[in-house]
Amino acid sequence: MNIIDESGILAISTRLQRLSEQLRKDGALVYKSYGIDFEPKWFPVIYTLYHKDTLSVVEIANEIGYTHPSTISLLKELEKQKLIRSKKDKIDERKRLIQLTPKGQEMIEEMKPVWEVMKNALTEITNNQNNLLKAIEEAENKILHQSFLQRALQLKSEGEE
Amino acid sequence: MNIIDESGILAISTRLQRLSEQLRKDGALVYKSYGIDFEPKWFPVIYTLYHKDTLSVVEIANEIGYTHPSTISLLKELEKQKLIRSKKDKIDERKRLIQLTPKGQEMIEEMKPVWEVMKNALTEITNNQNNLLKAIEEAENKILHQSFLQRALQLKSEGEE
């Protein structure tokens, strides 16, 4: 084992990122193997629109947990692919309402069996003695209650007493 | 809960990344709160050199699991901070051997109590019913044995029978 993996919890951020990147990369290849022209990074937007039908830019950003500029650049790509379209909100002229196109909806139908396969493969990988998805949820909840920074500062001040 | 978190395992890559980013960002603030001028992204390199003393660029890259160009850019920053130095290998003239400077070693001593606090805070966050670090290790092992792509392709071909 290398030093970083041995360092344990201190390098957890690096390892989360590495694992995420591996899965994303393979995900792209899975879509390709089905002959589907779809990038994994589009998934959060598409999946959200599939369930919520019509949303503004900021609403999508909040749903997927990205900033709005990041969301805008994803939306631009998806619009280029003609998977989504947008129109101005009649009531609030600042808002741009986003929807799937028929082509987008068709592609979702095509992707459903792929998602099923991915779900099974990911379950194989992540469902061990410690379930990765649940572990993430539990950690997210802990942070929600008190952030890493807050906890560290508290431990620091306790140590200084 | 938002749609993405509800989608479960399919969005696991996004969620790993998000969690990693949160921890990295707070990590930076923890160093700052101790008045230490250190970026979390430098940790893997510094920690590796602390344990291995002298390594070449590619050896460091392998240890920390980054590509060598990424590693080179980290090394450039660390050299600018005067935390590391490098000299040509006498035997193999292609190699650049990297070491901590005395300043780098001093900084490590300064950081040790910070790492201790971080370790405790991270343990609080990640040690739940499902231990996040162990969950990552288990998932990494699964992938090592058979990648996400390989598993997906196999499940696909089984479905086509």
Add this chain to the structure above:
DNA sequence: CAAAACTACGTAGTTAAATACATAAATAAA
């Protein structure tokens, strides 16, 4: 109801990683 504050969206620039490509030194093979 005019001014102030807030919200939605967009652009520009930054960051931290990657890939692709190039070169030079070392090693292996013909």
Add this chain to the structure above:
DNA sequence: TTTATTTATGTATTTAACTACGTAGTTTTG
């Protein structure tokens, strides 16, 4: 011992996220 292959390093470019900032509507307040 040339030639071919591999290895080590470096540079340029790309990618996918971010922050900072600006503008134009909307809402709240004095």
